[in-house]
Amino acid sequence: MTEENGLLRTLAEDLSVVVARDPSLTSRREALGHTGLSAVWAHRVSHRLYGRGMRTAARTVARISRRRTGVEIHPGAVLGRRVFIDHGASVVIGQTAVVGDDVTIYQQVTLGAVGWWADNHRPPGARRHPVVGDGVILGANATVLGPVTIGDRALVGAMATVTEDLPPGARVYAARSVVRPAPGPRAVPPLGAGPVPAARTGAAGPGVPPVSGGPAGAAAGDRPPLSVSDAVRELASAGSW
Ligand SMILES: CC(C)(COP(=O)(O)OP(=O)(O)OC[C@H]1O[C@@H](n2cnc3c(N)ncnc32)[C@H](O)[C@@H]1OP(=O)(O)O)[C@@H](O)C(=O)NCCC(=O)NCCS
Numbered sequence: 001m002t003e004e005n006g007l008l009r010t011l012a013e014d015l016s017v018v019v020a021r022d023p024s025l026t027s028r029r030e031a032l033g034h035t036g037l038s039a040v041w042a043h044r045v046s047h048r049l050y051g052r053g054m055r056t057a058a059r060t061v062a063r064i065s066r067r068r069t070g071v072e073i074h075p076g077a078v079l080g081r082r083v084f085i086d087h088g089a090s091v092v093i094g095q096t097a098v099v100g101d102d103v104t105i106y107q108q109v110t111l112g113a114v115g116w117w118a119d120n121h122r123p124p125g126a127r128r129h130p131v132v133g134d135g136v137i138l139g140a141n142a143t144v145l146g147p148v149t150i151g152d153r154a155l156v157g158a159m160a161t162v163t164e165d166l167p168p169g170a171r172v173y174a175a176r177s178v179v180r181p182a183p184g185p186r187a188v189p190p191l192g193a194g195p196v197p198a199a200r201t202g203a204a205g206p207g208v209p210p211v212s213g214g215p216a217g218a219a220a221g222d223r224p225p226l227s228v229s230d231a232v233r234e235l236a237s238a239g240s241w
Pocket residue numbers: 092094110111112113114115145161163
């Protein structure tokens with residue numbers, strides 16, 4: 001794990017793994033601008049500060065990182081070597097989470113607790129967050145909740161939710177969206193066909209004020225452009241706001 005490795009060596013490995021696992025990158029130089037890499041690097045620093053009891057400084061680094069990357073990793077969380085966070089947006093990793101080596105984490109992954117109403121009954125210092133084994137892949141929006149253990153090389157698919165232990169190599173898939181063939185021609189009119197509702201053409205209808213400066217009932221294309229402030233004023237004076 002990271003603590004046994006020199007910090008610089010760990011940071012260099014983090015850089016290499018981003019180049020190796022993000023096909024959109026062509027060089028180490030380009031990888032320096034990778035959002036997930038910034039988040040992992042910041043955590044390497046904040047976790048060390050946290051381990052030395054400098055909680056405020058650790059929190060500050062984590063907060064700056066969150067603002068810049070969208071990744072929120074509690075300084076207490078333990079990240080293994082070569083953890084790869086791709087894209088990063090909205091990733092949340094809780095305080096007592098442990099993430100193994102060579103784990104891949106896509107956007108919107110949560111390694112979270114089940115909630116205070118359960119966690120406040122745990123003994124002090126008890127784990128609330130998952131332990132993720134080596135080589136695990138967590139797909140976009142995967143959510144793992146509670147002090148569960150995800151076995152090595154398991155895959156938690158995009159959108160899947162896990163609240164129980166997973167054995168090594170397990171695969172968890174969320175339900176797929178339903179795909180249907182195109183509906184018959186009469187079921188849904190083609191885009192652009194059919195009448196435009198009066199409220200959007202400016203035609204006076206019951207309780208619907210015209211929204212253009214042109215004459216009521218004029219076709220939408222005939223109206224002069226309406227500024228936002230004019231539209232707000234018209235709606236307010238018609239009592240529709
Ligand atoms: C973790 C959580 C799902 C547990 O649900 P719960 O109702 O408290 O407790 P249980 O685990 O007993 O679940 C109740 C039932 O819902 C089912 N269930 C739980 N999650 C489910 C899911 N995602 N989909 C379908 N069913 C689910 C369970 O299987 C159980 O069914 P059963 O009674 O037939 O066995 C819920 O507390 C939760 O969503 N908490 C918020 C966690 C969160 O957002 N954390 C973020 C922190 S960063």
